Amino acid sequence: MFQLLMIQADMATEMDSIAAGQEGITTKFIDLAFKGGWIMIPIILLSFIAVYIFFDRYFAIKRAGKFDSGLLEKIKVYITNGKIDAAVALCRSNSNPASRMIEKGISRIGRPLNDVNAAIENIGNLEISKLEKGLPVLASVAGGAPMIGFLGTVMGMIQAFYDMSNAGNNIDVTLLSTGIYQAMVTTVAGLIVGIIAYFAYNILVSNVEKVVFKMEATTSEFMDLLNEPA
DSSP states (O other): OHHHHHHHHHHHHHHHHHHHHHHHHHHHHHHHHHHTOTTHHHHHHHHHHHHHHHHHHHHHHHHHTOOOTTHHHHHHHHHHTTOHHHHHHHHHHSOSHHHHHHHHHHHTBTBOHHHHHHHHHHHHHHHHHHHTTTHHHHHHHHHHHHHHHHHHHHHHHHHHHHHHHHHTTOOOHHHHHHHHHHHHHHHHHHHHHHHHHHHHHHHHHHHHHHHHHHHHHHHHHHHHHHHSOO
């Protein structure tokens, strides 16, 4: 029994040591982040911009990808019965790019099919442009954040060597090492933001491509519907 209590006490002491070590690491990282200098400010701002764009576009693209598979069948019935207004109202009740493209096509019924297809393509291009809003900025963050981080590192290294030159013969190793590890903080921060923004950008691009494919498939089905003999 006494041995069991000793083992539990040793385990508790070890867990406390690990927790204290983790807290020390976290505190040290925060301290290093502050020691990165003013160059950390644009990197932090870019991280907030990247997070905002990602979540804003992710949910917007997700909503755009929702399309009722039975919508075209209902529209076909309305068009066949000459209920064009009902078909338009049905499209407007489904707020997504594919429905708006079909709505534009319905409004052009009676004109040559080439005109109908051109009108649908124009709306499609506008919808794709809306979906891709903010993606160039996210790509710029992915490429720009590491470059800003490297800039901070170069500036920190210059400052470190400048301090060494002013120290003369009284050069201390800590004088150089402190300046270097503080300068490297900006590189780490820039790379972290850049990597996250890079993956976020590719995720959004992949989701946009899926929505575009669905839009093209829906447009093709709608044009086939118009080409069917009366």
